Amino acid sequence: MKRPATRARSETAEEILDIAQALIQSRGYSAFSYQDIADALKIRKASIHYHFASKTELGMAVIDRYVGNFGRALDEIAADAQRSSMEMLDLYAAPYLEVARSRDKVCLCGAIAGEMLALPAELRKRVDRFFKQHQTWLAEILARGVARGEFTLADTPAKVARMMFGALQGALLVKRTTGDASQLHDVIAVLKAQVSAQVMAQAAKA
Amino acid sequence: MKRPATRARSETAEEILDIAQALIQSRGYSAFSYQDIADALKIRKASIHYHFASKTELGMAVIDRYVGNFGRALDEIAADAQRSSMEMLDLYAAPYLEVARSRDKVCLCGAIAGEMLALPAELRKRVDRFFKQHQTWLAEILARGVARGEFTLADTPAKVARMMFGALQGALLVKRTTGDASQLHDVIAVLKAQVSAQVMAQAAKA
């Protein structure tokens, strides 16, 4: 599946999206305001309304861009048939490690999911799409790994994918509060070990 | 460890805590207001300030009660040495399933963790304590299971505990957005299968 890049936007609009995304990822959707963006960009609140008429509209644009970028990245990872399935999992986990590096961010969709009920329904649909997209992708990679003899799973690929995705999202959440970056590394290590055919065969013998 | 129950509070104060907790779990901390509570309780905003002078104070009281209740529950589960370690895990997972039943709640601390940066520092400390408490408890149960020959782990008990806790928190987050209750059931099933000595031994042979 080839997805088109979102159409060009003015530079200011793009900067607004950048700041809004960073704010949502670190403070949450309800807690960020046009004023925060105005301060960061050194313009007035009213100017932001020129680019994005309402906060909901801005929120949707942020998610759409985020989901689109991720979708393309996932396509790219899976495209190279030469790669081992474990390498694909590593590439998938990389952005989580990257987010975790910046002290207090979580996944954009994880942040929004946390206050879903207080939010416009349009946002919910987009986050839902993101979650399903990732879980489906992971299930496909896991199934591929099993078929190639790389992985041994304790349950169906779909269920293990659900567990893995939740574990990564949850790890970001916990990591932010405790401030301990090893949370992410540990979780990824365990997830990898648990699907690795070799490790499990050895563990079973012990 | 025996923990004392929190000291008695007026009935109204207790109702305020109930409503505040439900609101935080479903809408998030930033998005709930004294007005919401006043409406639900059919009193005026000002009356709530009599019981809890500030929103921060109310928030702390909600968390303290929540963490205290969980702490006592964990102690109780681990206290009965007759129980298998797998039973203990089942008992641990039960409240997550319960939360997931009510449509749109997540763990109170998960909800607060999602908007941590926008919140007073006192709240952060309490959520941090909650996360560490749970991960420590899980690690102890896992170690017990290994010692008794019930469990086979792919990594150290501490690391597997981190993964499990994150997976449960993340599952609640995802479940709320997708509205699909099987998310929780699937994740718990996989987590159990992955530590079960029997299942893994069989998987390794396949």
Next chain:
DNA sequence: GTCTATACAAAGATAGAC
């Protein structure tokens, strides 16, 4: 303990000048 009344700040949003 609960009420009315009010203060004060911040939010999202719009109108219209430049």
Next chain:
DNA sequence: GTCTATCTTTGTATAGAC
């Protein structure tokens, strides 16, 4: 495209009557 000015609503919080 950005500004000033303004509107409206909502938020947390306090004072003081009952």
